[in-house]
Amino acid sequence: MNDLIINYDEAKSKRILKVIVGAFFFGFSFYFFITQLLAKIYGPLFIFAIIGLVLGLVLVLANTVFISKPLLVIDNTVIEANMPGQSFTIEWANVSEMNVGVSYLLFILNGQKQQSLDLSELKYKDLKEVKSKASEICEFKNIPFKND
Numbered sequence: 001m002n003d004l005i006i007n008y009d010e011a012k013s014k015r016i017l018k019v020i021v022g023a024f025f026f027g028f029s030f031y032f033f034i035t036q037l038l039a040k041i042y043g044p045l046f047i048f049a050i051i052g053l054v055l056g057l058v059l060v061l062a063n064t065v066f067i068s069k070p071l072l073v074i075d076n077t078v079i080e081a082n083m084p085g086q087s088f089t090i091e092w093a094n095v096s097e098m099n100v101g102v103s104y105l106l107f108i109l110n111g112q113k114q115q116s117l118d119l120s121e122l123k124y125k126d127l128k129e130v131k132s133k134a135s136e137i138c139e140f141k142n143i144p145f146k147n148d
Contacts, residue, residue: 001072002062002089002133003072003073004074004075004121004129004130004133005070005072005073006070006071006072006122006126006129007070007071007141008071008074009067009068009070011103015063015064016066018059018062018063019059019060019063019064021059022055022056022057022058022059022060022063023056023060024051024056025055025056025057025059026039026053026056026057026059026060027052028052028054029049029050029051029052029053029055029056030049030053032045032046032048032049032051032052033046033050033052033053047086059130061091062090067076068082068083069082071073071083071121071122072122072130074130074134075139076092076140077091077092077093078090078091078092079092079110079117079134083121084121085119086117086118088115090107090109090115090139092141092143094109094110095107095109095138095143096108096109096110096111096143097111097143097144098134098138098143098144098148099144099145099146099147099148100131100134100135100145100147100148101147101148102144102148103118103127104116104117104118104119104120105117105119105131105134106132106148116124119131
């Protein structure tokens, strides 16, 4: 079975473009910073060069190092949710029953504990895919599920 990954992050081409622009901005600002520093002129251009260095570095790092995790990952072994207000991992081996609601999934773990996954943040197309994938895995693993 294929993994289902829901991610609303920017496209890779946009991130690459932002990295290139940030690197150019950093390099241009670095040139003015060094020339103003060597000339010992600490005027407005020097201050703008420092601001440009910081902004260029932030733009590069925000699009390379600090990339957000996918909102939801469902595979044969686990469900990983990193949605606003809820971040958890559920192993399918611990799920004894699943209830499917309009915009949520309710997992009953080991016959006792309940863990709810609120899907209201997702687009309708993705909501249908998540419900379908969860139901498919329940059928495959013989986990009872029902609609609420």
